[in-house]
Amino acid sequence: MNNKDAESSNLKAWNKEKELIPGMIKKYCKANHSCEEGELCEDCKALTEYALFRLEKCPFKENKPFCSFCKIHCYKPDMREKIKAVMRYSGPRMIFTHPVYAVSHLVQMLKYKKTIEDKRSDR
Numbered sequence: 001m002n003n004k005d006a007e008s009s010n011l012k013a014w015n016k017e018k019e020l021i022p023g024m025i026k027k028y029c030k031a032n033h034s035c036e037e038g039e040l041c042e043d044c045k046a047l048t049e050y051a052l053f054r055l056e057k058c059p060f061k062e063n064k065p066f067c068s069f070c071k072i073h074c075y076k077p078d079m080r081e082k083i084k085a086v087m088r089y090s091g092p093r094m095i096f097t098h099p100v101y102a103v104s105h106l107v108q109m110l111k112y113k114k115t116i117e118d119k120r121s122d123r
């Protein structure tokens, strides 16, 4: 695999994530805060804005395969707790609505974790 391909597929994953995050928050809000479909409570609205803002500002968006995983580290503590709850709730459910993406998401996260564990010793 050459570097150019890796870069563009990472960017694609990043763009996909930007579409998926609001959907995941909506799912979570509807189930946990009894909001109507398409409507978010103030908390979840703020969380969506914050998540998209962080994603936009992520300095690694073009060279990292999986943003959600790292992003959780650059969230401020209260937002981090909220997004973790969203991921815990909506993450597994994405397998049913976005099967291909959800699986590759999971695989990429595991790979990314392994990269950290290996401390990039292969480079």
Ligand SMILES: [Zn+2]
Binding pocket: 028, 029, 030, 033, 035, 040, 041, 042, 043, 044
């Ligand atoms: Zn909510």
